[in-house]
Amino acid sequence: MKLKTAIASVALAGSIAAVSAPAMARDTVNVVGSSTVYPFATVVAERFGRNTNFPTPKLESTGSGGGLKLFCAGIGTQHPDITNASRRMKKSEFELCQSNGVKEITEVKIGADGIVIANSKDAGKLDLSLKQVFLALAKEVPDPKGGDKLVANPYQKWSEIDSSLPNLEISVMGPPPTSGTRDAFVEIAMEGGCKTFDFIKAMPKKEMKSVCHSMREDGPFVEAGENDNLIVQRLAQDKDTLGIFGYSFLMENSSQIQAATIGGVEPTPETIADEDYPVARSLFFYIKNAHVGVVPGIKEYAEEFTTEGAWGDNGYLVDVGLIPNPRNTRMEVAKNVRNLKPMTGNEL
DSSP states (O other): TTGGGGGGGHHHHHHHHHHHSOOOOSSSSEEEOOOOTTHHHHHHHHHHHHHHSSSOEEOOOOOOHHHHHTTTSSSTTHHHEEEEEESSSOOOHHHHHHHHTOOOHHHHEEEEEEEEEEEETSSOOEEEEEHHHHHHSSSEOTTTTTSSEEEEEOOHHHHHHHHTTTOOOOEEEETTTTHHHHHHHHIIIIHHHTTHHHHHHSSSSHHHHHHHBBBSSSSSEEEEEEEEEHHHHHHHHHHTTTEEEHHHHHTTTTTOOOOEEEBOOOOOOOHHHTOSTTEEEEEEEEEEEEGGTBTTHHHHHHHTTSHHHHSSSSTGGGTTTTTTOHHHHHHHHHHHHTTTTOOOOOOO
């Protein structure tokens, strides 16, 4: 997330060029997609460029959805070779690829990340449920007076949601809608808490998602922008405020801040990798197999990404915050990369 702003204008220009440029030969791998995966992909690309005879791949942070849209637009060197995603490809995206001639796609699950809700170490450590998180941060919530109806969020203190929570004003800083972390947070945490209410869960899917994904705008939730350092500074100054960000950023600042447990589960590399932690997400990239052998270095870059020295338990990507897949998963995915095993669509 911290790296995203610096490349925003380049990403926009690159997106336009990708759509409008005529097909032409190129010798540099083009990678688009998730801002969450971008830092990991950048480290691999830089090492790949230094240690091989291939040019350093060109990366653009377009967001997961934007990257998949570009990736699925067609075959030809005017289109990206690889797209990163902080969520799995959707069935509709796979079908878009197929309809545009992008028939063979290799899925690469690179590891995991967790989203934490943290506060100052000078404050009390919290244990929150997804239901409590939803009630604290949603724009509309079930009427506390009863009945299957929604009202504007009336909760101003944590203790109003549950008497076991502190008698403190709800004050949470989090990422803006442009962030992949925000997308994952609303899809996993907010929707998870929202669906604990049967009448919301029974709504038509589009209506349900609108309710579950809409964050409140009346003060208790504050969009902090793309600079996570601002959130940490605020948490250090105000022990009553909470912040939402990725687990790797928590680790960078563990001397100052602590994570709440969610449903009694502490965010750790182990609980995130095993998806025991409720707000864990898998990270991916997707290879356009038709471009392999046309643009040099695509398969070799993917193979570097999936070496034990990169994504293994002691790999260099762990140093920048990636939580590795279990070893058996890594071995299977690395084999799929070597063989360029195409997806069938049934995985989605």
